[in-house]
Amino acid sequence: MTAQEWLSWYPNPLPELIARLDAIKLPEWPDVVLETDLSAELNHWLCQWLSACFSELGLLEVSHAHASRSGWPEYFSRWQAESLRQLVASGLAVKTGEHYQLTGSIVNRASLIQQWHDAGFRARCPDVFHAQMQLLEACVWALPDILTGQRKATDVLFPNSSMALVEGIYKGNPLADAYNQIVQDNVLAYLHQRLALEPNAQFRVLEIGAGTGGTSAGLFKRLKPLQNHIAEYCYTDLSKAFLNHAENQYAGDAPYLRTALFDVSKAPSVQGLANNTYDMVIAANVLHATPSIKPTLRHAKQLLRNRGVLVLNEISANSLMAHLTFGLLAGWWLYQDEHLRIPGSPGLSPDTWQDVLLNEGFNHVLFPAPDWHGLGQQIILAQSDGRVRLTQASAPTKPVLTPAPTIVKANPTVSAVSELSPRAALLAWLSQAVAACLKMPVEKIHAGKALESYGLDSILVVQLTNQLHKHFNGVTSTLFFEVATLNA
Ligand SMILES: C[S@@+](CC[C@H](N)C(=O)[O-])C[C@H]1O[C@@H](n2cnc3c(N)ncnc32)[C@H](O)[C@@H]1O
Numbered sequence: 001m002t003a004q005e006w007l008s009w010y011p012n013p014l015p016e017l018i019a020r021l022d023a024i025k026l027p028e029w030p031d032v033v034l035e036t037d038l039s040a041e042l043n044h045w046l047c048q049w050l051s052a053c054f055s056e057l058g059l060l061e062v063s064h065a066h067a068s069r070s071g072w073p074e075y076f077s078r079w080q081a082e083s084l085r086q087l088v089a090s091g092l093a094v095k096t097g098e099h100y101q102l103t104g105s106i107v108n109r110a111s112l113i114q115q116w117h118d119a120g121f122r123a124r125c126p127d128v129f130h131a132q133m134q135l136l137e138a139c140v141w142a143l144p145d146i147l148t149g150q151r152k153a154t155d156v157l158f159p160n161s162s163m164a165l166v167e168g169i170y171k172g173n174p175l176a177d178a179y180n181q182i183v184q185d186n187v188l189a190y191l192h193q194r195l196a197l198e199p200n201a202q203f204r205v206l207e208i209g210a211g212t213g214g215t216s217a218g219l220f221k222r223l224k225p226l227q228n229h230i231a232e233y234c235y236t237d238l239s240k241a242f243l244n245h246a247e248n249q250y251a252g253d254a255p256y257l258r259t260a261l262f263d264v265s266k267a268p269s270v271q272g273l274a275n276n277t278y279d280m281v282i283a284a285n286v287l288h289a290t291p292s293i294k295p296t297l298r299h300a301k302q303l304l305r306n307r308g309v310l311v312l313n314e315i316s317a318n319s320l321m322a323h324l325t326f327g328l329l330a331g332w333w334l335y336q337d338e339h340l341r342i343p344g345s346p347g348l349s350p351d352t353w354q355d356v357l358l359n360e361g362f363n364h365v366l367f368p369a370p371d372w373h374g375l376g377q378q379i380i381l382a383q384s385d386g387r388v389r390l391t392q393a394s395a396p397t398k399p400v401l402t403p404a405p406t407i408v409k410a411n412p413t414v415s416a417v418s419e420l421s422p423r424a425a426l427l428a429w430l431s432q433a434v435a436a437c438l439k440m441p442v443e444k445i446h447a448g449k450a451l452e453s454y455g456l457d458s459i460l461v462v463q464l465t466n467q468l469h470k471h472f473n474g475v476t477s478t479l480f481f482e483v484a485t486l487n488a
Contacts, residue, residue, distance in 0.1 A: 001389065004391050004392065005389050005390065005391050006389075006390055007387055007388070007389060007390075008387070008388050008389075008390050009306075009386055009387050009388075010276045010305060010306040010384075010386045010387075010388065011306065011386075012305070012306065013305075013306035013307045013386055014194075014279060014305055014306060014307040014308060015193075015194065015197055015198075015307070016307055016364075016383070017190060017193045017194065017307075017309075018190075018307075018309055018364045018366060018381055018382075018383040019364065019366075020189075020193055021186050021189055021190060021193075021366060021368065021381060022366060022368065024185050024186060024189050024368060025185075026182060026368070026369055026371075026372075027178050027181045027182065027185075028178075029371075038121070038124050038125065041119060041121075042121055043090070043320055044090070045112065045115065045116065045119065045121070046140070046320045046321070046324060047086065047087060047090040047092050047320070048092065048107050048112055049109070049112055049140060049143070050083055050086070050087060050092075050143075050324075051087055051092045051093065051102055051106055051107075052106055052107060052108055052109045052112055053109070053143055053144055053147060054083070054084075054087070054102070055102055055106045056108075056109065056144070057144065057147055057148065059080060059083075059147065060084070060093075060099070060100045060101065060102070061098070061099060061100065062077055062080050062081050062084070062098075064077070070147065070148055070149040071149040072149065073330060075330050075332075075333035075334075078333045079323075079327055079328065079332075079333065082323060082327070082344040082345075083323070084100050085343075085344060086320060086323065086344070087100070087102070088100070091103065092104070109144070121133070122137070127174070128173060128174045128175045129173075129175070130168075130173065131168030131169050131172075131173045131176075132169060132321060132325075134165065134168065135157070135165050135166065135168070135169060135325050136321055136324060136325055138156055138157070138159075138165060139153075139156055139157065139324050139325045139328060140324060142156040143324070146328060153328035153329055154329065156328070157325070157326075157328070157329060163211075163212055167212050167214070170211065170212070170214030170284070170285060171212075171213070171214035171215075171217065171218075175375065175376075176214065177218070178372075179313055179369075179372070179377045179379065180214060180215050180218055180284070180313070181218070182313075182368060182369050182372075182379045183215050183219075183282065183284060183311055183313050183379060184215070184218055184219045184222055186311060186368060186379070186381060187205070187219060187280060187282065187311060188222060188223075188226075190279075190280065190309060191203060191226055191229065194279070195226075195229065201229060202229055202230070202231040203229055203230050203231060203279045203280070204231050204232045204234070204277055204278045204279055205230070205232070205233045205234070205278060205279065205280045205281075205282065206233075206234040206236060206273070206277075206278045206280075206281050206282070206303055207233070207234070207235055207236060207281075207282045207283070207284075208236055208262065208264045208281065208282070208283040208286050208287070208300065209236070209237055209238070209264070209283060209284070209285070209286030209287075209289070210235045210236060210237050210242060210246065210284075211237060211242050211285075212242060212245055213235075213245070213246060213249065213250060214284060214285070215282060215284040215313065216233070216235060216246070216250065216282075217249070217250065220233075220250050220253040220254040220257075221253060223254070224253065227254075227255065227256065230254075230256040231256065232256055232258050233254055233256050233257055233258065234258045234259070234260055234273070234278070235250070235257060235258065235259045235260075236259070236260045236261065236262035236273075237261070237262070238261065238262075238263055239261075239460070240261060240438065240439075240455045240456075240460060241460050243259035243260070243261065244437075244438075244439050246259055247259060247439065260272065260273060261455065264283070264286070264287065264290060264296050264299050264300060265290040265291055265292070265295065265296055265299070266299065267299055267302065267391070267393050267394030268299055268302055268303050268394070269302070269393070269394050270393050270394065273303060274303075275302045275303060275388070275390075275394070276302075276303075276304075276305055276306075276388075277303060277305065278303050278304050278305065278308055279304075279305060279308050279309070280304075280308060280309050280310075280311060281300050281303055281304055281308065281309075281310050281311070282311045282312075283300065283310070283311070283312055283313075284312070284313035285313060285314065285315065287300075287312060287314065288314060288315060288335070288341075288346040288347050288348065289331045289332070289334060289346060290334065290335070291334050291335055291336045291337075292335070292336055292337045293335075293337055293340055293348065293356055294337070294356060294359075294360060297310075297356065297357065297360045297362075298360060298388070298389055299394070301360065301361065301362070301384050301388055302388050302390070302394055304384040305384070305386075306384060306385070306386025307383055307384060307385075307386060308383070308384050309381055309382065309383050309384075310357075310362065310380075310381070310382045310383075310384070311379075311380075311381055312353070312378075312379065312380040312381075312382070313377060313378075313379055314347065314348065314353065314377065314378050314379075314380060315345070315346075315347040315376060315377060315378075316347065316349070316350060316373045316374075316376060316377055316378040317342065317345075317347065317373075317374075317376060318342045318343065318344050318345035318347060319376070322345065323344065323345070327345075332345075332346055333346070334346070340352055340356060350367055350370070350373055350378050350380075353365070353378070353380055354367075357380070357382045361384065361385045361387050361388075362382035362383060362384055362385065363383060363384075363385040364382065364383040365380065365381070365382045365383075366380070366381040366382070367379065367380055367381075368381060427447050427486055427487075430447075430486050431445040431447065431486060434451065434454070434456065434486065437456070437460050438454050438455060438456065438460065440454065445486070447485060447486040447487045448485055448486075448487050449485060450484045450485055451484065451485060451486070452484070
């Protein structure tokens with residue numbers, strides 16, 4: 001505890017139910033175990049590819065000169081250091097002092113491309129890993145361009161700002177769906193247990209980093225029979241683009257849906273969310289992406305009621321596949337508390353999760369699917385002991401709920417603006433486009449006000465630019481990063 005912090009205790013504890021969740025039946029064990037030979041062969045090929053790229057591009061030293069020459073983002077030096085560590089671990093490089101040297105003969109990229117096709121990795125890979133393979137291939141082929149600064153990693157993982165390539169990792173593939181099902185089974189089991197004790201209970205659930213809804217899409221369907229007992233499902237994320245997605249896609253299935261911007265690395269109460277409110281807080285593939293796990297857990301706990309349950313779906317291991325895909329993104333390297341993370345990755349091992357959760361006052365921690373940890377993910381349930389560490393900034397506030405979604409026309413029409421001068425017409429058209437993108441009434445958009453202040457973030461900027469491309473030639477993809485207001 002620091003001098004600016006104090007401990008508070010939330011009264012009115014919920015019933016103690018977490019222990020009963022231990023008995024939930026797991027889904028069928030997925031028929032997924034990657035042929036051991038294939039897995040080893042693929043890893044070896046990936047290491048050789050890294051080695052060829054590093055040799056050709058002169059990356060055997062972690063040097064700031066190279067980083068600035070190639071216009072690398074700052075986190076790339078961490079990525080490079082981990083790549084070199086993996087090369088040493090695989091026996092393809094040795095480290096002497098601060099220098100790395102590749103060992104044996106280096107296979108060039110052209111031969112490796114041939115080997116990839118001859119080995120038939122795609123065809124041999126079980127269907128459940130199809131999404132991973134597709135993403136891996138896109139990243140591997142683009143790696144030299146990313147390393148020379150010719151392409152941005154985000155453009156490779158999110159081509160044309162589409163989530164499709166990445167989304168397949170989190171939903172719609174049998175392995176991800178099985179983990180999501182375990183999360184959903186536990187949420188439903190908890191609600192049923194509570195209803196058995198309190199038939200009129202009204203639940204509040206908050207999801208952190210809900211993204212495109214890998215977990216919640218299925219959950220909303222399964223919550224239908226209980227919908228009269230759901231007072232609120234607060235769907236949160238860093239980007240308004242995901243909140244818009246949820247309102248468009250899920251409001252029909254989930255009349256109790258609320259959306260809110262929320263960064264779990266900051267206190268919820270300063271972001272308009274109410275402390276001591278939620279029966280359950282869900283976070284799937286999110287918490288590891290924050291700079292420091294302990295404050296992150298404190299913030300999640302502030303939202304929960306006494307004995308409320310935190311439900312996590314988290315990565316359980318480091319892998320070369322993850323390093324060569326998500327490892328290319330800035331979010332992978334935000335973590336500062338390296339001593340708590342699996343070396344070379346933002347993930348935490350099950351033992352570390354258990355320790356930090358207990359230390360942060362989650363008094364009952366459960367891993368409902370320990371046998372599944374080897375497949376890359378872990379599910380964790382943790383019950384709050386109702387004691388929270390607060391600061392001036394995170395002290396309890398009255399609930400501030402987001403208003404119901406505003407329906408705004410998605411496509412601005414030209415007819416409505418055609419009687420204005422060309423500049424005024426363009427401004428009116430742009431205001432409508434921005435309003436539609438932000439799902440705000442157009443009257444609230446002022447041409448002189450910074451677009452960022454309306455919540456126009458980088459994902460929405462790309463959506464807006466794509467919309468503009470349909471109507472105007474010569475709009476550059478960086479336009480909205482260059483101009484701050486519509487007037488500009
Ligand atoms: C890997 S995606 C997972 C999305 C979703 N939970 C799923 O499993 O399909 C991670 C999500 O967490 C969000 N995120 C990243 N950092 C966050 C933070 N500090 N606070 C809240 N959300 C965050 C991202 O915007 C993204 O939508």
